[in-house]
Amino acid sequence: TSLNGEFDGLVAGAVKTDWHGDIENPNHAVARRARMADIVVTSAFQGASTGDSYRTVDPGSLVLRAGRPVLVAAQGAMDLPARRIVVSWKDTREARRAVADAVPLMAMAEEVTIVAVDRNPDDWTRDSVKDVASFLAGHGIKARTEIIKTADDEGNRLVDFFASMNAELIVSGAYGHSRLREWVFGGVTRSLLDEVWLNRLMSN
Structure with missing residues (x-):
């Protein structure tokens, strides 16, 4: 619930959103939800392998499973400059x-x-x-x-x-x-x- 509230605070009504919470392997959960998305956005703190696939999405695994383009944001990125x-x-x-x-x-x-x-x-x-x-x-x-x-x-x-x-x-x-x-x-x-x-x- 606290994460849901933090998410709502960050979005602050700027765009239409839905919150989905699952207790399972993050790669499987996000890949399954990708069927509703045009693009998946994630971050990568330790590169190709995060070291804890049960707490953090592994971007390499995700891009091969999702069936959607995956935007892997730079570490600490607050926006996406794409000039x-x-x-x-x-x-x-x-x-x-x-x-x-x-x-x-x-x-x-x-x-x-x-x-x-x-x-x-x-x-x-x-x-x-x-x-x-x-x-x-x-x-x-x-x-x-x-x-x-x-x-x-x-x-x-x-x-x-x-x-x-x-x-x-x-x-x-x-x-x-x-x-x-x-x-x-x-x-x-x-x-x-x-x-x-x-x-x-x-x-x-």
């Missing part, structure tokens, strides 16, 4: 879904950049990045493109790029699979989940 958005692009179903999910946010941004990291960029990579820019242009969104060639760790290289761009929101697909009741994430997905200073919109 500079970077799309972490890989030509996969998950990334295509994330780009489509993020169109309303990108339409309000001042600057959108599509970045792909590839050890050996080829015409396929360049064409896929151009196609994403064309898709966004069809929605009135002007985006610049960047292809980074690197032999280093993709996740680290991307995080460095986000910092250099002063990115305020990262859009990315989320890649993972379940193994022994734990989620095993792809390298870039884990890097993004672990960077708690970033706002991330992730889709699966």
Whole structure:
């Protein structure tokens, strides 16, 4: 009841809300409620694994279960500045879904950049990045493109790029699979989940 009151105080009638309380695994509860939502917003205090899946939502597990885009807010974020958005692009179903999910946010941004990291960029990579820019242009969104060639760790290289761009929101697909009741994430997905200073919109 005290949490319900705190929630009502924070919202203060600014938007229409409903309160749902459940005593169960938070990931399961939020994923089930996601069927009523356009987007799920959560925070991440310890990156990909919160350490206590019975008291705190695990964002990695949530994004793979929810069937909705998940906005993982930066640690301590009080609002969502989204003037500079970077799309972490890989030509996969998950990334295509994330780009489509993020169109309303990108339409309000001042600057959108599509970045792909590839050890050996080829015409396929360049064409896929151009196609994403064309898709966004069809929605009135002007985006610049960047292809980074690197032999280093993709996740680290991307995080460095986000910092250099002063990115305020990262859009990315989320890649993972379940193994022994734990989620095993792809390298870039884990890097993004672990960077708690970033706002991330992730889709699966």
